[in-house]
Every structure is written in C-alpha cells, then in structure tokens.
Amino acid sequence: MSEARAIKTKIKKEKEQVYRKPLIKRRKPNRSVAGDFFLYLFLILVAVVMVFPIVYAVSSALKPLDELFKFPPTVFPQHPTLDNFSDLFVTMGKSWVTFSRYLFNTVFITAVGTAGHLIIASMGAFVLAKYEFPGNQVFFKIVTVAMMFTGYVTQIPNYLILNKLGWIDTYWAIIIPAFASPMGLFLMKQFMEGLPTSLIEAAKIDGANEWRVFSGIVMPNVKPAWMTLIIFSVQALWNNRASTFIYSEERKTLVFAMQQIQGGGIARTGQGAAVLVVLMAVPIVIFIFSESQILETMASSGLKD
Numbered sequence: 001m002s003e004a005r006a007i008k009t010k011i012k013k014e015k016e017q018v019y020r021k022p023l024i025k026r027r028k029p030n031r032s033v034a035g036d037f038f039l040y041l042f043l044i045l046v047a048v049v050m051v052f053p054i055v056y057a058v059s060s061a062l063k064p065l066d067e068l069f070k071f072p073p074t075v076f077p078q079h080p081t082l083d084n085f086s087d088l089f090v091t092m093g094k095s096w097v098t099f100s101r102y103l104f105n106t107v108f109i110t111a112v113g114t115a116g117h118l119i120i121a122s123m124g125a126f127v128l129a130k131y132e133f134p135g136n137q138v139f140f141k142i143v144t145v146a147m148m149f150t151g152y153v154t155q156i157p158n159y160l161i162l163n164k165l166g167w168i169d170t171y172w173a174i175i176i177p178a179f180a181s182p183m184g185l186f187l188m189k190q191f192m193e194g195l196p197t198s199l200i201e202a203a204k205i206d207g208a209n210e211w212r213v214f215s216g217i218v219m220p221n222v223k224p225a226w227m228t229l230i231i232f233s234v235q236a237l238w239n240n241r242a243s244t245f246i247y248s249e250e251r252k253t254l255v256f257a258m259q260q261i262q263g264g265g266i267a268r269t270g271q272g273a274a275v276l277v278v279l280m281a282v283p284i285v286i287f288i289f290s291e292s293q294i295l296e297t298m299a300s301s302g303l304k305d
Contacts, residue, residue, distance in 0.1 A: 054280075054284070055075070056075060057273070057276050057277055057280065058277055059075055059076050059077055060273040060276075061084050061085070061270075061273040061274045061276065061277040062077045062080040062081060062082070062084070063077040063079075063080070063081075063084075063270070063273070064077075064079055064081050064083065064270070065269065065270050067079070068269050068270060068273065069269075083270065084270035084271055084273055084274040085274045085278075087270065087271050087274075088258075088261065088271045088274045088275060088278070091261055091268075091271060092257065092258075092261070095257070096249075097249050097250050097252075097257075099254075101250060102252065102253065102254040102256075102257045103254050105171070105251055105252065105253050105254070106238060106253045106254040106255065108171060109171055109174050109175055109237055109240070109242070109253065110234055110237040110238050112171075112175050113174065113175045113178035113179070113233065113237045114178075114230055114233040114234055114237060116175065116178065116179045117178050117179050117181055117184050117229070117233050118184070118226055118229055118230060118233070120179050120180075120184075121181070121184030121185045121187075121188050121229065122188050122214075122218075122219060122222075122226060123214065124185050124188075124189075125185050125187075125188030125189035125191075125192050126188075126192055126214055126218055128140055128185075128189050129189045129192035129193045129195075130192065130195075130197065130200060130218075140189065143182045143185050143186055144182075144186065146182040147182045147183060147186060155244065158177055159244070159245065162176075162177075162245060167245075168245055168247075169245070169246055169247050169248055169251065170246075170251070171246075171251065173242075173245035173246060174237070174240060174242050174245060174246070178233065178236070178237060181233070181236075183229075183232065184229050184232075184233065187225055187228065187229055188222065188225050188226065188229065190225075191222045191224070191225035192218060192222055192225075195218060195221050195222065199217055199221070200213055200217060200218070203216070203217050230286070231283075231286060231287050234282070234283060234286050235283045238255070238279075238282055238283055239255055239279065239283075240253060240255065241253060241255050241256045241259065242255075242256060243256055254279075255279060258275040258278065258279060259275070261275055
C-alpha cells in the first residue's frame with residue numbers, strides 16, 4: 001500500500017509540474033525595420049488574394065442584373081440591391097417542397113453526421129493511440145491506405161452496401177458513411193499520441209473509469225483536433241448534394257435545390273450569385289468561431305511525455 005501511495009503521489013507531482021511549467025519567453029525577432037516592412041507587405045498581399053474571392057462573390061450577389069453582365073466587370077456594385085436574395089427565396093417558395101424542408105434536411109444530415117463522426121473517430125483514435133492490442137498497427141495502416149481512395153472510387157461499393165441494408169433514399173445513406181470517414185480517425189489519433197500518458201495513469205489511480213478518462217481528460221486536451229474535424233465534416237456534409245443516394249424530393253438537400261436554380265439560365269444569374277453566398281456562409285461562420293477556440297487551446301496541446 002505504501003509503495004502504491006508513493007507512486008500515486010509522484011504522478012500527482014509530475015502532473016502539477018506540467019501545468020505549472022513557466023511560459024517560454026518570446027524571443028525578439030532579429031529583423032530590421034525594412035525586413036518587417038516587407039514581411040507585413042507580403043502578408044497583406046497574401047491576405048488580399050485569399051479574401052478577394054469571398055468579397056467578389058458577395059459583391060456579385062448584391063449587383064443588379066445589368067451590372068452582372070457589364071464589361072469590363074467591376075468588383076464592387078455601383079447600385080447595391082438585395083433583389084437577388086429576395087428573388088431566390090421567391091423562386092424557392094414556388095417549389096412544391098418548401099425552403100424550410102430543404103434547410104431541415106441539410107441541417108439534420110450535417111449535425112447528426114458531424115456528431116457521429118466526431119464521437120466514433122475520437123473513441124477509435126483513443127484506443128489506437130493509448131492501448132496496445134494484436135493488430136493495432138495493421139488496423140491503422142488500413143485506415144491510412146483508405147485515405148488514398150476518393151469518393152469516386154468507393155461510390156459503387158457504398159451504393160451496393162447501402163442498397164442491401166435498405167438505406168437508399170433515406171438520410172442514413174449520407175449520415176452513416178460520414179461516420180466511417182478515415183480522415184477523422186487519422187487526425188484524432190495523431191493528436192492523442194501527443195497526450196501525456198501520465199495524465200491518464202493519474203486519473204485511473206484516482207479511480208476514474210475509461211469513459212471518465214476519455215470524456216474528462218482526453219477530449220478537452222485534444223480540443224484543437226476535434227474542432228478541426230468539425231470544420232472539415234461540416235464543410236463536406238453541408239455541400240453534399242446527396243443526389244446519388246437520395247431520390248425523393250422531400251429528402252433532398254438545400255445544396256441540390258439551389259444548384260438547380262443556378263442552372264436556370266441567364267435570367268437567374270443574379271439568383272445564382274445569391275445561391276453561392278448562402279451556401280458558403282455557414283462553413284465560413286463555423287470556421288471563424290472554431291478558429292478562435294483552436295488558437296486559444298493550441299498552446300496547451302503540445303504536451304508530450
């Protein structure tokens with residue numbers, strides 16, 4: 001008992017030292033004023049190049065129809081208007097399936113698919129990263145190889161399997177394959193391998209069970225990984241047309257319905273520009289909010305044994 005108590009005390013002290021570790025002093029850069037000027041100038045140019053497509057898309061959505069066909073084209077609208085958005089919702093309202101139904105389908109598939117992918121990938125990565133069992137490395141190699149195959153290669157096998165299960169033309173035809181995406185498992189495992197094993201051992205000595213260790217210690221310490229996974233998963237599911245597996249109009253996604261409007265010809269060019277802004281708004285907003293949380297936790301995510 002005394003030896004076990006001594007080990008427990010030692011692990012607690014090591015854990016306290018990890019969290020009390022002083023912050024590394026910021027090293028002053030060895031650059032001249034001219035070097036700083038050109039560095040910031042380069043960063044500004046890169047930022048302008050990256051933000052220009054978003055600005056141009058929003059500006060196009062605010063242009064009246066005559067300005068959209070103006071040559072040479074202008075970046076900013078001379079007479080901004082919201083007519084493109086109002087026309088878009090009028091067109092969507094004339095469909096026998098309501099706009100709210102398309103929106104519900106997309107939100108439901110995105111939310112459930114992302115949550116399931118995050119939970120399953122995290123639990124599988126925890127086992128692969130922190131436990132040794134026969135076939136551990138072989139299984140991870142299979143996951144790594146699976147990342148090499150694109151959706152075009154696996155589309156036919158996926159369809160055959162989902163058809164046998166009777167999930168064609170249901171939400172599960174999109175949600176269940178999202179659970180098994182190898183990218184999430186790979187990403188989470190790589191982050192969890194950097195988590196100090198001493199924290200897990202200390203929690204087990206304190207009496208925490210496996211679920212408590214996973215939910216209370218592992219997941220909070222790999223927050224940058226699962227926030228990044230959420231961004232990727234939301235972007236993939238939100239932009240999924242689902243036209244291959246879902247045939248009923250009342251189950252189709254918002255992306256599919258709006259892309260049909262984009263293909264309506266020259267008269268719907270303005271509505272097409274509005275469609276682009278609506279579709280890209282959600283992933284961008286989620287990325288902005290997630291980015292701040294990733295930056296806040298990145299400093300404490302690099303602990304290693």
